[in-house]
Amino acid sequence: MPTDKxxxxxxxxxxxxxxxxxxxxxxxxxxxxxxxGDLFLLAENFVRALATDSDLVLLDSDLTDTEIQSxxxxxxxxxxxxxxxxxxxxxxxxxxxxxxxxxxxTLFTSGTTxxxxxxxxxxxxxxxxxxxxxxxxxxxxxxAYNPTHMAGLQVLLQVLLNRxxxxxxxxxxxxxxxxxxxxxxxxxxxxxxxxxxxxxxAPKTYPSVQRATFGGEKSDAALYExxxxxxxxxxxxxIYASTEGGALLASSGEFFKIPDALSDKIKxxxxxxxxxxxxxxxxxxxxxxxxxxxxxxxxxxxESDPARFKFLGRKSSLLxxxxxxxxxxxxxxxxxxxxxxxDARVYGKANSVLxxxxxxxxxxxxxxxxxISELRTALSGRLQDFKIPRKISFVDSxxxxxxxxxxxx
Amino acid sequence: xxxxxxxxxxxxxxxxxxxxxxxxxxxRLREDLAFDSFDLAELTVHVEDAFGKDIFEDxxxxxxxxxxxxxxx
Numbered sequence: 050m051p052t053d054k055x056x057x058x059x060x061x062x063x064x065x066x067x068x069x070x071x072x073x074x075x076x077x078x079x080x081x082x083x084x085x086g087d088l089f090l091l092a093e094n095f096v097r098a099l100a101t102d103s104d105l106v107l108l109d110s111d112l113t114d115t116e117i118q119s120x121x122x123x124x125x126x127x128x129x130x131x132x133x134x135x136x137x138x139x140x141x142x143x144x145x146x147x148x149x150x151x152x153x154x155t156l157f158t159s160g161t162t163x164x165x166x167x168x169x170x171x172x173x174x175x176x177x178x179x180x181x182x183x184x185x186x187x188x189x190x191x192x193a194y195n196p197t198h199m200a201g202l203q204v205l206l207q208v209l210l211n212r213x214x215x216x217x218x219x220x221x222x223x224x225x226x227x228x229x230x231x232x233x234x235x236x237x238x239x240x241x242x243x244x245x246x247x248x249x250x251a252p253k254t255y256p257s258v259q260r261a262t263f264g265g266e267k268s269d270a271a272l273y274e275x276x277x278x279x280x281x282x283x284x285x286x287x288i289y290a291s292t293e294g295g296a297l298l299a300s301s302g303e304f305f306k307i308p309d310a311l312s313d314k315i316k317x318x319x320x321x322x323x324x325x326x327x328x329x330x331x332x333x334x335x336x337x338x339x340x341x342x343x344x345x346x347x348x349x350x351x352e353s354d355p356a357r358f359k360f361l362g363r364k365s366s367l368l369x370x371x372x373x374x375x376x377x378x379x380x381x382x383x384x385x386x387x388x389x390x391x392d393a394r395v396y397g398k399a400n401s402v403l404x405x406x407x408x409x410x411x412x413x414x415x416x417x418x419x420x421i422s423e424l425r426t427a428l429s430g431r432l433q434d435f436k437i438p439r440k441i442s443f444v445d446s447x448x449x450x451x452x453x454x455x456x457x458x
Numbered sequence: 459x460x461x462x463x464x465x466x467x468x469x470x471x472x473x474x475x476x477x478x479x480x481x482x483x484x485x486r487l488r489e490d491l492a493f494d495s496f497d498l499a500e501l502t503v504h505v506e507d508a509f510g511k512d513i514f515e516d517x518x519x520x521x522x523x524x525x526x527x528x529x530x531x
Contacts, residue, residue, distance in 0.1 A: 222488065222489075222492070222494075223488050223489075224488070224489055243495050246495070246514075246518060247488075247494075247495050249517075249518040250517070250518050250520055271516075275517075275518075371495055371496065371499075398503065400499045400502060400503065401502055401512050401514035401515050402495055402498045402499040402502055402514050403495055403496065403499040406499045406500070406502075406503055408503075421472045422471055422472050422473075422474060425472055425473070425474075426474070434496070435496070439496055439499060439500040439503070440500065440503050440504075
């Protein structure tokens with residue numbers, strides 16, 4: 050492999066594999082708790098941590114100070130010495146160290162109790178799920194997921210281990226994404242249905258794409274057809290993954306089957322998908338039923354083939370908005386914390402663009418007034434953007450259920 | 459068309475873009491108005507409330523002309 054092969058491309062900048070090696074070797078420090086919007090820095094820190102068995106915590110780049118405080122994390126963006134300092138002679142040595150890594154990776158997922166849930170994975174468990182094959186080095190991935198989340202990390206890992214290339218598409222505008230797909234001849238995309246919907250209607254087709262993977266939220270057969278037309282040479286498939294367990298199931302359409310190898314590790318009880326704790330990372334906050342984790346993801350069996358099922362949605366107060374999981378209670382708490390707000394009810398409404406749109410009914414304190422733009426500004430200091438309700442109604446009273454709980458649907 | 463312009467300018471104002479924009483049939487929602495998927499979702503909800511139609515229901519719209527065609531206005 051030529052060592053000047055591009056590893057990552059971001060907004061016209063290129064980080065080659067040779068440069069990555071140089072950056073990894075340049076220092077024996079790393080940032081154990083990293084929050085950055087710089088993809089190259091994130092990747093360099095990730096690789097240096099893995100190759101030296103150092104543990105790493107990844108935070109979303111747009112987390113607010115309030116959210117970081119609630120996670121009770123110290124030392125954000127402070128440097129520390131790596132665990133097993135060493136220099137890597139060449140890329141082969143670096144990759145051998147990554148493959149043998151004993152690092153633990155900590156990520157955060159939307160929690161069901163208000164606080165984001167901390168999940169720690171042994172890197173070796175993620176490594177097992179990556180697919181490495183001869184010839185994969187020719188792949189060029191579009192990185193359409195947040196690189197601090199499980200799905201984005203798995204793409205980065207897949208790219209690294211195969212020495213493929215990746216182009217950053219996460220959070221980029223549609224025109225840029227389409228240009229990059231053509232310009233960089235992207236061959237592999239893994240993204241949410243919302244991401245794919247944003248690409249439509251496109252001015253032309255993109256023959257370079259060989260595979261388009263859907264994940265992160267429920268999708269539909271009509272969208273698959275449109276994406277097949279957009280990428281005429283692509284195989285389209287669908288994966289079920291979570292921050293708790295990584296990629297677990299794959300299918301070529303909206304229906305899934307539990308593979309034989311996982312038949313004792315994944316099961317469906319009362320219409321809910323349950324995953325054995327062996328497949329999960331470590332967290333103190335998993336609600337286990339026996340040895341199984343209740344995912345809260347509801348499924349429905351196919352009438353014509355009872356071995357097949359599709360996902361219906363979430364059981365708990367987590368709502369999937371464009372591939373992001375939003376904890377409704379957390380948003381309600383943030384609204385109630387505003388001086389003008391007496392009470393609030395946050396709920397989802399089915400939406401053809403995002404799957405669900407976040408709505409809020411808000412009761413203001415007597416005599417208080419609040420413009421929607423003011424409300425959005427106030428929330429943006431407390432919540433990440435995707436958690437901010439987009440349909441806001443000011444009401445005189447809030448509906449509640451017979452148990453006195455706020456009614457969500 | 460006036461109603462639609464009101465909705466679009468309201469969404470922009472909610473994002474902190476105080477200056478209303480003049481729309482033409484060629485105005486593109488994503489490129490010209492810089493609407494992301496969350497803004498488009500907000501647009502569908504408000505348009506559905508006003509016109510009773512989901513503009514993204516069976517396909518994707520790109521320009522103001524596409525929206526008007528979908529709404530029959």
